[in-house]
Amino acid sequence: MTSNPDRTILFAGSFDPFTRGHQSLVERALPLCDRLIIAVGHHPSKAGSSEVSERVAAIAGLYACEPRVEAVSYSGLTVDACRQYGARWMLRGVRSVADFEYERNLADINRAISGIETLILFSLPELAAISSSAVRELRSYGRDVSQFLPDR
DSSP states (O other): OOOHHHEEEEEOOTTTTTOOOHHHHHHHHHGSSSSSEEEOOOOSOOOOSHHHHHHHHHHHHHHHTTTTEEEEOOOOOOHHHHHHHHHHHHEEEEEEEHHHHHHHHHHHHHHHHHEEEEEEEOOOOTTTTOOHEEEEEETTOOOOOOGSOOOO
């Protein structure tokens, strides 16, 4: 699918797991673009709780009926993945002031090295406490985490 790069957004992360918070950001960003690439990062130094290919497949299944959404994997710099997939924009979510400071600095660096702009959406208040790391920790203690994950 080819589209105008000015209307292509790349949403990168480990998505380990992909949460309702991530899903909310995707749904809220879709009206802003023609194409949204959900890019699951592969970082050799980080061991995930599931394989990258499994995460990509789960996200692709979640959006199987939405032709504007594509799930892919990548390694390296996110700005390089943006170029690879024809995205001029990156989507990032912010849950707190600490997240905002981190994301603002990252956005400034990414813009300086690539010209890629960052679109920041604030988490909905009811989803702001959800993080992949918290979900992984709860899961490791045998807790039911279904309330934090998208309905399949």
